[in-house]
Amino acid sequence: xxxxxxxxxxxxxxxxxxxxxxxxxxxxxxxxxxxxxxxxxxxxxxxxxxxxxxxxxxxxxxxxxxxxxxxxxxxxxxxxx
Numbered sequence: 001x002x003x004x005x006x007x008x009x010x011x012x013x014x015x016x017x018x019x020x021x022x023x024x025x026x027x028x029x030x031x032x033x034x035x036x037x038x039x040x041x042x043x044x045x046x047x048x049x050x051x052x053x054x055x056x057x058x059x060x061x062x063x064x065x066x067x068x069x070x071x072x073x074x075x076x077x078x079x080x081x
Contacts, residue, residue, distance in 0.1 A: 002030055002032070003022055003026070003045055003046065003049065004054060004073060006022050006025045006029070007022065007055065008073060011072065011073065017070065017072070019043050019046055019069065019071070020068075022042055022046070022071070023039045046071060053074050053076050054074060055072065055074060056072050057069045057070070058071075
């Protein structure tokens, strides 16, 4: 839920949400995933949220798998009014 809240907040501010920036927000705002090695857990949660279609992953490149991917909420998830 915190990951989706960060993505929603970033969207409202006009800021892109990438895995690393989401991890930074989790550290800075929620004080979780404080260790550098915890970033892999964030990517695992992002993958799961994409699989259940709560998030969509944009910018994926087969030619360059190291390319950053942008995450957005899908129509399955609607922000509260």
